[in-house]
Every structure is written in C-alpha cells, then in structure tokens.
Amino acid sequence: MAFRKLALNALVVNRANDRHGELENETAAIAWLFNEREAHMRSLAKDIVEQGEIYEYPLVSPQKSKFIVFDGNRRVTCCKLLDDPRRAPTTELQTFFREQKALWKGSFPTEILCQVETDRDRIDEILFRRHTGSQSGVGQSTWDDRMKATFITRTxxxxxxxxxxxxxxxxxxxxxxxxxxxxxxxxxxxxxxxxxxxxxxxxxxxxxxxxxxxxxxxxxxxxxxxxxxxxxxxxxxxxxxxxxxxxxxxxxxxxxxxxxxxxxTTKTVEPGTPARKPAKVKPSAKAKPTIRTTLIPSKDFDLNWPGRLQRHHRIWEELQFHLDLRTHPNAISVLMRVLLELALENYITTAKVVVHENDKLATRLEKAGLHLQTAGKIDAKQVEVLKKFKQGDKLVSAGTLNRYVHSTNFAPSPEHLMSIWDSLADVVVEMLKV
Structure with missing residues (x-):
C-alpha cells in the first residue's frame, strides 16, 4: 500500500465502474453519476467545500501516464467539477459548481492524496470489503444487487x-x-x-x-x-x-x-456424473401460463455490454424490465425501432458489412442478415424473414415500423409488437454480440 499526492488532472473517473458497468468514456461516467445520483453528488460536493478536504482517499491504479479511480469516483468527480465547472453535464449543474467553488476558502487544491495500488487483484479485494452506508450521499454509497452482479461478472x-x-x-x-x-x-x-x-x-x-x-x-x-x-x-x-x-x-x-x-455442441454430461433418478412427485394443479408484460422476455440472452454499446444497453433494459406493453405501446414501438437501427449499425461497422450510403433500413438489414448467415450465426429461415422486411404489406416490415413512428392513425398493439420482436430477436441479439 502506498499513498501519494496526485494531480487532479492525472486522475481518470472510471468508465467501467461497477456501479454502472462499462461506459464509453470518462465524460459518460460523470454524466451517469449525476443522472442516477444527483442529490447525493450535490450533498457530497457541498460537504467537500464545507470541510475543505475529502476524508477518504481515492483508490487508484496507474495506467500509462494517468491513474484510473477504482474507489472514490464520486469524490474525484466532485473535485474535478469544482476545479472546472464547465465539465458538469448540465448548465444548472455548472452554475451549482461555480457557486460552490466560490465558497471554497483559500486556493483550490490541484492535488489529492490517493491510495495507489498496482495489483488489481488487491484492488478487487479492497472493493469487495467496502461500500457500507451512504449517509445521504456524503459517505460511500452501498452497491445494489445489480452493481454487485456487475462486479462479479467483471472479476x-x-x-x-x-x-x-x-x-x-x-x-x-x-x-x-x-x-x-x-x-x-x-x-x-x-x-x-x-x-x-x-x-x-x-x-x-x-x-x-x-x-x-x-x-x-x-x-x-x-x-x-x-x-x-x-x-x-x-x-x-x-x-x-x-x-x-x-x-x-x-x-x-x-x-x-x-x-x-x-x-x-453436446448435451452429454461429464464422465463419472451419477445419473439422476426421476423424482416422485404428487400430481399438482395445472400450471398457469406466464403472462408476458414487456417486449423483451425476462430471460438471459447471453449478451455482454461493452462501453461503446451503453445506449443500446439502456434501451434494452427499458424494453426488458421497465416499459409495460399494455401501458406504453407507443414508447415501446419507437424504442424497438431505435434498438434495431442501433444494433444494425453496430454490426455493419464492427463486422465491416459492405453497404451503400443510399441503402434504406430494409436493404441494410438484409445485407447484414446475409453476412450473419455466411458467418453461421443465423439460418436461412431467419434470412427469409429479413428479405420479407422490404414488403410493406407484411406485419414484420420496415413499413410497419415507420408507421409506428410517423402515422397518426396506426396504433401499435402489444400482440403485434411482440410478434415483430420475436421474429427479429435472434438477429438483433447476434448484431449486438460483435
């Protein structure tokens, strides 16, 4: 363990903080903290100004000429924005940090004392033992179940x-x-x-x-x-x-x-694994079918979410966990189209699919589908669905998605939305996996 004073501009807010998973860059990480924890961030900034210091040293690790913050991202972010309020994500927050900076007594520090660790396994052990108690944002915020799951997935x-x-x-x-x-x-x-x-x-x-x-x-x-x-x-x-x-x-x-x-792929079990005898159970009442309430079923699609797909990830979670089909069909229809287009562009760019500038959505999707088929990711049946996507009279078509967004007389129904998603889901997932 070593403690060193490090220049504030040498510290980098962690874009892969376990609070949110991977984001694109430091700016996105700062924006996330205020989108999700604005009240806490304001409380923490006020506390730092009132006390004239931070009491818990950030945990950092060197990366080239900079130091990545692994614990203390909220504290470091507040210090960075007090030093340069223009970096705050909204004009309102910029005003807030300028006002707080004016209350600072004496000259604002350009260095912070940090705990520097080069062994990242040790960093993970330290993180594993911290994060208890939030104190209305002044102390460290407790990780919720999703943040803990992100930590486990990463490490x-x-x-x-x-x-x-x-x-x-x-x-x-x-x-x-x-x-x-x-x-x-x-x-x-x-x-x-x-x-x-x-x-x-x-x-x-x-x-x-x-x-x-x-x-x-x-x-x-x-x-x-x-x-x-x-x-x-x-x-x-x-x-x-x-x-x-x-x-x-x-x-x-x-x-x-x-x-x-x-x-x-094989379904055989490992040698030596004892065969299980079927358990004797009493007859039970007939199981009731599960009613689907969101566009994307609540199951594991084996997707990982790198920082460059942060918006894709957010939209996916809204469609899988938050937006009810019966209550928000219009919002879901628009977001489904956005997700399809973002996933398509991700695949075209990453897999280097040859498309023309004037190609419309349906044509680009067909070309991506043929590329996926060649790579063995989807089958001929799925490609056929994409080829029919050009036909405006079909339910699963670019025309239907356009009408969902632009038509004043075309109301999306939950059943139609689920049908479109189920037809395109395998392709969308594969386009997000690259």
Whole structure:
C-alpha cells in the first residue's frame, strides 16, 4: 500500500465502474453519476467545500501516464467539477459548481492524496470489503444487487466455485497443464467471468456446476491454449480487463481455429456424473401460463455490454424490465425501432458489412442478415424473414415500423409488437454480440 499526492488532472473517473458497468468514456461516467445520483453528488460536493478536504482517499491504479479511480469516483468527480465547472453535464449543474467553488476558502487544491495500488487483484479485494452506508450521499454509497452482479461478472469473484480451479483440475487430469509456470488464476477467472465467454470455450458454470457444453477434447484443447498464453505471459490482466479485451482475445482464438464450433455442441454430461433418478412427485394443479408484460422476455440472452454499446444497453433494459406493453405501446414501438437501427449499425461497422450510403433500413438489414448467415450465426429461415422486411404489406416490415413512428392513425398493439420482436430477436441479439 502506498499513498501519494496526485494531480487532479492525472486522475481518470472510471468508465467501467461497477456501479454502472462499462461506459464509453470518462465524460459518460460523470454524466451517469449525476443522472442516477444527483442529490447525493450535490450533498457530497457541498460537504467537500464545507470541510475543505475529502476524508477518504481515492483508490487508484496507474495506467500509462494517468491513474484510473477504482474507489472514490464520486469524490474525484466532485473535485474535478469544482476545479472546472464547465465539465458538469448540465448548465444548472455548472452554475451549482461555480457557486460552490466560490465558497471554497483559500486556493483550490490541484492535488489529492490517493491510495495507489498496482495489483488489481488487491484492488478487487479492497472493493469487495467496502461500500457500507451512504449517509445521504456524503459517505460511500452501498452497491445494489445489480452493481454487485456487475462486479462479479467483471472479476469472476463470488461465493460459488472458482472457474479457474475447475479448469485447472480438468487440465491436470488430461495432462494438459503448462509445465513451466503456474496459471494466473485471477486473470483466468476474469477472462471467463460470464457465461457468454465460457460458452465460447465450451464450458458452463450455470447453477454453480462446471459442465462441458461442447465436444470435451476440443474444449480442453482451447482451455490448454488459454492456460499456455496465461502461463507464458502472452496474455496478461490488462489484456482482458474489460469486455472488449476479452472478446478481442477470444475472437483471435476463433480466427486461429482454436475454439470449439457451434456444431461441436453436446448435451452429454461429464464422465463419472451419477445419473439422476426421476423424482416422485404428487400430481399438482395445472400450471398457469406466464403472462408476458414487456417486449423483451425476462430471460438471459447471453449478451455482454461493452462501453461503446451503453445506449443500446439502456434501451434494452427499458424494453426488458421497465416499459409495460399494455401501458406504453407507443414508447415501446419507437424504442424497438431505435434498438434495431442501433444494433444494425453496430454490426455493419464492427463486422465491416459492405453497404451503400443510399441503402434504406430494409436493404441494410438484409445485407447484414446475409453476412450473419455466411458467418453461421443465423439460418436461412431467419434470412427469409429479413428479405420479407422490404414488403410493406407484411406485419414484420420496415413499413410497419415507420408507421409506428410517423402515422397518426396506426396504433401499435402489444400482440403485434411482440410478434415483430420475436421474429427479429435472434438477429438483433447476434448484431449486438460483435
């Protein structure tokens, strides 16, 4: 542990703070804090001005010439905006911080005493033990369930079994462990911190139980390659710190033919797993069908959300958890179109799909669909739905989406909205996965 005075302009508000997951940049992270915690941020800024200091030192880690803030992002943000109120996300907040700055006694500090840690595993251990009590925003804000889940997804930490331990045991049984050096388990846990990443190498930890989801020898070969890269330091913690880094490394392995393919999927259980006898249960009352209340069903779509997809993520959550189909059909119809267009542009840009400037939505979607089919991500049936998207007389069509947005006489119904989404969902998900 080391404490150092660091220049305020050398500190970077963490765009991947566990409070919100990955955002695009520092500016987006600052905006999020005020969108979600404005009252707390104002209270904290007033407290800093009244006291003339901050009592809890920010926890930071060096990154090139800057220092990323891992704990204390709210305090550092308030100091940055007191130093330069123009960075506040609204004119009202800019006025607030100018007024607070005028109340500062003496010269405003250009440096902050920080706790500097270079070991990011140690940082995660520190974070794991903090965040108790908010004191109306003056103290540290307690993480809610979503923030805790984001932390676990990012780091692989949790109360369940360690995926690294499970992998190491199976590699040892297959005599595939690196011979010279140990595998950095924390980095392996971070790389395979969520099910979408594990699925790509052919394993699962759903329900806290390790399973091979693809052909076992092929999955073991992929895991052995990852273990080798980690042991030889060809892959280090900084390479897989965020979602884009994890995806980039796994994409590289996929291009090299290291990862198992979708055709290698298997439902067989591991050798030695005892067969379960069907449990004897008493006849129960007939189950009532679940009534769907949101456009996007409440299930896991195995999506990860890098910072560049922050708006996509927000819209997705509104459509999956917040907007009721019966109450907000107009808002849902517009947001569904926006999500489709954003997902489409993400895929065209990332996968480098060739489109023309004058191509309309339906044409761009068809080209993206054909590209997805060539990549083995969707089948011919799904492509056929996209081809019919040009036909204005069809329910699932660009014309229908246009009328939802622009027509004064075309009212979207929950049933029609669900039908359109269910027809396009697989394609939208694949366009968001790249």
């Amino acid at each position: 692989g930490k949790g109360n369940g079994p360690s995926v690294a331990d499970e992998i190491e045991r199976r590699l040892a049984e297959a005599n595939l462990l690196p011979s010279r050096r140990k595998i950095p388990r924390s980095t392996l846990n971070r790389l395979l911190s969520a099910e979408p990443f594990r699925h790509r190498v052919g394993i699962s930890m759903k329900g806290g139980r390790f399973q091979f989801t693809h052909d076992q020898p092929k999955s073991l070969a992929a895991l052995a390659r990852i273990a080798k890269d980690l042991a030889e330091r060809d892959l280090v913690l900084g390479d897989v710190w965020d979602i884009d880094g994890k995806q980039s490394y796994l994409d590289q392995l996929e291009r090299e033919g290291v990862l198992p393919k979708e055709t290698d």
